[in-house]
Amino acid sequence: MLPKLTFYQIILAVVAIGFIYTGLAKFIRKEKKQTIIKLLATVFIWGSVLLFAIFPRTPHIISRDLGFGHNLNTLIFVGFVVVLMIIFKLLTIIERLERDISEIVRKEALKKLNNGTTE
Amino acid sequence: MQEPSAKKIYVIIPVINNGKVIQKVLKEIKDDGYYNIIVVDDGSEDDSYEKAKAMNAIVLKHMINRGKDAAVKTGIEAAKILNADIAVTMDGDGRHNPKDIRQMVDLINNGIDVVLGSRFLNGKEMPWPEWLTNHLDNFLTWLANGLWVTDNHSNFRAYSKRAIEVIYTENDRYERDSEVLREIHRKRLKYWEVPIEVRHDDHSRSRPPKPGLKNGIKTMIRSLIS
Numbered sequence: 001m002l003p004k005l006t007f008y009q010i011i012l013a014v015v016a017i018g019f020i021y022t023g024l025a026k027f028i029r030k031e032k033k034q035t036i037i038k039l040l041a042t043v044f045i046w047g048s049v050l051l052f053a054i055f056p057r058t059p060h061i062i063s064r065d066l067g068f069g070h071n072l073n074t075l076i077f078v079g080f081v082v083v084l085m086i087i088f089k090l091l092t093i094i095e096r097l098e099r100d101i102s103e104i105v106r107k108e109a110l111k112k113l114n115n116g117t118t119e
Numbered sequence: 120m121q122e123p124s125a126k127k128i129y130v131i132i133p134v135i136n137n138g139k140v141i142q143k144v145l146k147e148i149k150d151d152g153y154y155n156i157i158v159v160d161d162g163s164e165d166d167s168y169e170k171a172k173a174m175n176a177i178v179l180k181h182m183i184n185r186g187k188d189a190a191v192k193t194g195i196e197a198a199k200i201l202n203a204d205i206a207v208t209m210d211g212d213g214r215h216n217p218k219d220i221r222q223m224v225d226l227i228n229n230g231i232d233v234v235l236g237s238r239f240l241n242g243k244e245m246p247w248p249e250w251l252t253n254h255l256d257n258f259l260t261w262l263a264n265g266l267w268v269t270d271n272h273s274n275f276r277a278y279s280k281r282a283i284e285v286i287y288t289e290n291d292r293y294e295r296d297s298e299v300l301r302e303i304h305r306k307r308l309k310y311w312e313v314p315i316e317v318r319h320d321d322h323s324r325s326r327p328p329k330p331g332l333k334n335g336i337k338t339m340i341r342s343l344i345s
Contacts, residue, residue: 098291099289101183102186105181105182105183105189105193106181106193109179109181109182109193110197110200113177113197113201
């Protein structure tokens with residue numbers, strides 16, 4: 001039986017379902033960038049959002065069972081997660097920049113061939 | 120000597136500071152009948168570019184160093200532009216023997232898409248630490264790319280026209296070799312491994328070794344998340 005939902009809970013649930021659906025669709029379409037790991041991560045993260053949106057008491061139960069009863073512990077844990085996410089994001093950006101640099105260097109090196117000369 | 124087939128074969132050689140040996144390497148390749156040579160100078164600080172140019176090779180220059188794999192990719196792109204039927208990639212320090220090209224070309228002519236040179240198929244025994252590292256590396260590569268090969272970091276390879284067109288790689292530094300395996304698996308290309316000779320002289324010994332196992336782990340993680 002579904003609990004009575006507020007407007008914000010419904011919005012959050014719809015957004016989460018949207019992300020899960022998009023992730024699944026990408027995987028079914030075998031899009032190059034959509035790996036099983038990314039799909040699982042999407043389902044896990046947005047599935048959690050969906051769960052917490054519909055059943056808001058779930059985080060309290062999990063938090064209590066995992067020993068995050070004290071606010072400070074939860075704060076440190078969340079802090080670690082955020083820092084890791086930032087590092088991951090930065091690495092992705094650096095990698096993309098590296099690739100872009102290589103592409104520019106490659107285009108420059110191939111310029112004369114594209115102009116029809118090998119000299 | 121005549122070129123072994125009527126097809127347009129391009130030999131691609133990435134170089135960085137190989138000025139001491141590049142002319143010898145190019146001469147050897149030409150002596151074996153392969154005249155279409157693309158040298159990609161990956162930001163050398165010595166006279167590699169001028170020396171390769173003097174040997175009438177097609178020499179392309181990266182204005183800054185981007186890594187061996189980036190140079191190989193530039194060579195492959197050049198082969199595409201030049202409408203190559205077969206592209207052979209090999210190292211520019213003389214460790215690969217151009218005599219091995221013939222068997223690779225023959226296999227491509229017989230319908231194979233990618234021929235992979237293997238240092239470990241020549242029947243020679245290797246020390247156990249090297250054997251273990253290599254097998255662990257091969258295992259990780261198999262896990263990430265779905266393809267079991269005996270030598271996943273050899274740059275001595277030959278590609279058919281189809282392989283040249285469809286193989287897509289993105290990484291610049293010593294990861295292309297493994298990425299190619301992933302592409303062979305994903306695009307269902309026909310492949311074959313052949314034993315190759317690896318020669319070691321003072322120059323090749325002075326080159327930094329390829330990061331084998333470390334690279335295997337990196338490639339596996341990258342394959343899983345990207």
